[in-house]
Amino acid sequence: MTSIVPPKVTLLLVEDEPGLRQMLEILFRREGYAVVSAPGCRAALDAIASAPQPFPAIVTDLSMPDGSGLDVLAAAKNRSPATEVILVTAHSTMENALSAMRSGAYDFVAKPFDAQELAALVGKAIEKRAIVVENQRLKAHLSRISSTEVLGKSLAMRQVLELASRIASARTTVLITGESGTGKERVARAIHERSDRAAGPFLVVNCGALPEALMESELFGHEKGAFTGAASKSLGLFRQADGGTVLLDEVGELPLSLQVKLLRVLQERSVRPVGAAQEVPVDVRVLAATNRDVEADVASGKFRQDLYYRLNVIRLTLPPLRDRPEDVPLLAERFIRRFAAEMGKDVVGFTPDGLRALTSYRFPGNVRELENVIERAVALSASRVIGLGDLPESISGHAAAPAQRLLELPQEGLNLDDVLSEAERRLLLAALERSGGVRKRAAELLGITFRSLRYRLKKLGLGDDEEDAQESGDVES
Secondary structure: OOOOOOOOOEEEEEOOOHHHHHHHHHHHHHOOOEEEEEOOHHHHHHHHHHOOOOOOEEEEEOEEOOEEHHHHHHHHHHHOOOOEEEEEEOOOOHHHHHHHHHOOOOEEEEOOOOHHHHHHHHHHHHHHHHHHHHHHHHHHHHHHHHHHHOOOOOHHHHHHHHHHHHHOOOOOOEEEEOOOOOOHHHHHHHHHHOOOOOOOOEEEEEOOOOOHHHHHHHHHOEOOOOOOOOOOOEOHHHHHOOOOEEEEEOHHHOOHHHHHHHHHHHHHOEEOOEOOOOOEEOOOEEEEEEOOOHHHHHHHOOOOHHHHHHHOOEEEEOOOHHHOOOHHHHHHHHHHHHHHHHHOOOOOEEOHHHHHHHHHOOOOOHHHHHHHHHHHHHHHOOOOEEOHHHOOHHHHHHHHOOHHHHHOOOOOOOOHHHHHHHHHHHHHHHHHHHOOOOHHHHHHHHOOOHHHHHHHHHHOOOOOHHHHHHHHHHHHO
């Protein structure tokens, strides 16, 4: 019986007995697999660590002179939980079988075994893994769609996302700038998801969080014995992301010594692991993000000018949340749905005062701060709607300040457009509250036409096309 095997499926075969190993190699190659064989546990561990991609399936002996098949199983699952491992042993006991299955083995086979039955078992393991990987891919896809949607629909964000979509299919490096918490990683994910690399890995490294001594190894990998503690090979971030995308978050924090090496990687499209004599080609798209003033760092010598030009081929600048207040209700409602589901609470919206407080606050921490505020509010809320009492004092106290403050001119001056937009937003929400949400009546209270009210609400992200159409029909009739 010949199993149907997807092309280019590579198995790892671990067997210390040369004759049996050779026989199994021939068997699996006839079945259509590519085979990497290891004569023992240590060689298998090295093969697992150094393989460009995780092995879909592994067939390994249980008892070997230099280790156990359970060690191989643990290393394989640590590299990729989706890898299926079949353990083979001449010393079959119920205890061994249970131990193997508890450790995550796909199956346990006793010697002597039927070769064709083993081949069929491997085929089933591959099929199971394909289903698991596809489910993970679909879940990740849905998660990425959800995360990229939580960006906003203001004109400023639509322009950013439109440019992101236009450049997604290119291999060009992109520099994403903006204040902390504006959603730079989510925009990077949106670019990856819309690219032809979407099926590949999307890996993120925070360049400001890694110790300088470990950063080169984390990015480019290392050879076994390259330094104290390097007990085995490491691929490094760039090789793990082969065929996908790497986001270098907080790239402005990279030390100058690493900036030189990163520049070479971008130019040569290859990496040299620590301790290696030769470079290894990589197929990776690089995105970079920072909240620093990179031009100022270049001028002061903190950031290499040649690397800046290499990263800044295309620039995306994310606006702070205070410059797109119409996104606040949309973002807040999506965060409510998410946290209510996670906490198992029936929270569905805001009181008018609660929404007014959010939309009038300037959010120095941007979308991340809003997300944290909503998480706190959902956790504290004792009803289906979030009110002033569920919001931090910094927000509820700001909302309670007298409206006359809008007419005061601070000593340091102000932005007139921002003040007028805030006043307009407050009055629109107050009119809607007083009219019980009837927009025709709200327009009358404000002395404007229904059409004007609808335009202003849409500008603030408060429009509802279905409700607009219904009320518009009522007005015209």
